[in-house]
Amino acid sequence: MRRFVYCKVVLATSLMWVLVDVFLLLYFSECNKCDDKKERSLLPALRAVISRNQEGPGEMGKAVLIPKDDQEKMKELFKINQFNLMASDLIALNRSLPDVRLEGCKTKVYPDELPNTSVVIVFHNEAWSTLLRTVYSVINRSPHYLLSEVILVDDASERDFLKLTLENYVKNLEVPVKIIRMEERSGLIRARLRGAAASKGQVITFLDAHCECTLGWLEPLLARIKEDRKTVVCPIIDVISDDTFEYMAGSDMTYGGFNWKLNFRWYPVPQREMDRRKGDRTLPVRTPTMAGGLFSIDRNYFEEIGTYDAGMDIWGGENLEMSFRIWQCGGSLEIVTCSHVGHVFRKATPYTFPGGTGHVINKNNRRLAEVWMDEFKDFFYIISPDKKC
Numbered sequence: 056m057r058r059f060v061y062c063k064v065v066l067a068t069s070l071m072w073v074l075v076d077v078f079l080l081l082y083f084s085e086c087n088k089c090d091d092k093k094e095r096s097l098l099p100a101l102r103a104v105i106s107r108n109q110e111g112p113g114e115m116g117k118a119v120l121i122p123k124d125d126q127e128k129m130k131e132l133f134k135i136n137q138f139n140l141m142a143s144d145l146i147a148l149n150r151s152l153p154d155v156r157l158e159g160c161k162t163k164v165y166p167d168e169l170p171n172t173s174v175v176i177v178f179h180n181e182a183w184s185t186l187l188r189t190v191y192s193v194i195n196r197s198p199h200y201l202l203s204e205v206i207l208v209d210d211a212s213e214r215d216f217l218k219l220t221l222e223n224y225v226k227n228l229e230v231p232v233k234i235i236r237m238e239e240r241s242g243l244i245r246a247r248l249r250g251a252a253a254s255k256g257q258v259i260t261f262l263d264a265h266c267e268c269t270l271g272w273l274e275p276l277l278a279r280i281k282e283d284r285k286t287v288v289c290p291i292i293d294v295i296s297d298d299t300f301e302y303m304a305g306s307d308m309t310y311g312g313f314n315w316k317l318n319f320r321w322y323p324v325p326q327r328e329m330d331r332r333k334g335d336r337t338l339p340v341r342t343p344t345m346a347g348g349l350f351s352i353d354r355n356y357f358e359e360i361g362t363y364d365a366g367m368d369i370w371g372g373e374n375l376e377m378s379f380r381i382w383q384c385g386g387s388l389e390i391v392t393c394s395h396v397g398h399v400f401r402k403a404t405p406y407t408f409p410g411g412t413g414h415v416i417n418k419n420n421r422r423l424a425e426v427w428m429d430e431f432k433d434f435f436y437i438i439s440p441d442k443k444c
């Protein structure tokens with residue numbers, strides 16, 4: 056009888072100490088300003104659970120609705136980046152997201168030995184919350200042994216918080232984050248090339264500066280490249296609403312194409328591609344073109360095909376140029392349907408185009424047509440006769 060009482064006392068005291076430990080862990084992990092040593096000492100898994108406060112705005116990818124009283128301010132802030140900055144700023148930088156993958160993707164097993172990747176993110180006057188949420192989602196949802204580094208390339212931003220404040224902030228992150236500054240506004244292509252040149256990973260993964268990577272996004276991309284190093288892979292691009300930051304799953308039934316004005320367009324995946332995969336939607340889709348913002352490519356293959364066309368300015372046409380280049384240089388381009396990354400799609404561009412938007416895009420498209428399209432370029436010039444100079 057007495058032994059039983061002893062047991063109870065011992066159990067009760069140890070339980071108390073466990074609770075004290077949990078309390079201390081919770082207390083220190085909640086603190087944002089604590090130094091990185093405390094931050095690092097926590098077990099990553101435990102921290103992931105703790106940081107998943109699913110009650111906050113936008114958690115689990117839910118929409119953030121701004122109260123009526125703040126709507127005037129919200130509209131003002133919207134103009135800065137052409138998305139709802141007020142909503143974005145309310146959402147945790149490491150918010151939780153739903154698992155939108157096909158059931159068959161959740162149980163896939165990938166080889167242990169995968170190539171590692173550098174993640175290259177170009178930004179120009181990006182908002183703090185969207186840029187950092189991109190970085191956090193990469194760090195928190197990628198196995199660290201596969202993540203060589205994150206490289207942020209600043210294409211001559213003018214905002215102060217993107218200078219020293221950003222540099223100091225990223226020093227405390229648990230994956231090396233390098234910031235490269237372009238001396239003058241150079242555009243997406245030349246900035247990406249600079250990031251690629253500075254990177255060390257076996258694979259280069261390009262992401263936009265307002266993305267959120269979901270659980271399991273990276274492994275299927277790298278596994279496909281390991282299978283065939285000449286395959287360039289894109290995730291399914293999920294939609295993050297520019298109004299509410301709601302996270303909405305993209306479709307595995309659309310792929311990339313283009314029209315004769317050389318605009319990128321989404322089209323339904325044709326039956327022949329479904330048949331080739333014997334109806335298994337978890338297998339990668341061969342896609343004619345890519346949207347361009349998000350893809351992974353083997354570093355050596357990227358160099359073999361001559362990287363990007365460095366003569367293209369600012370933005371526009373480079374995604375089709377890269378797509379045509381890949382297919383015509385012995386590679387293939389695929390959408391890996393088990394990989395999901397969200398992207399804030401906007402209705403208008405917030406960016407300035409030195410030289411004028413139309414002029415820049417026309418110039419890039421002419422280069423695209425002249426280099427890769429042989430006699431098919433005539434379709435482009437017939438549809439857009441003013442483009443010929």
Ligand SMILES: [Mn+2]
Nearest residue numbers: 263264348399
């Ligand atoms: Mn974008």
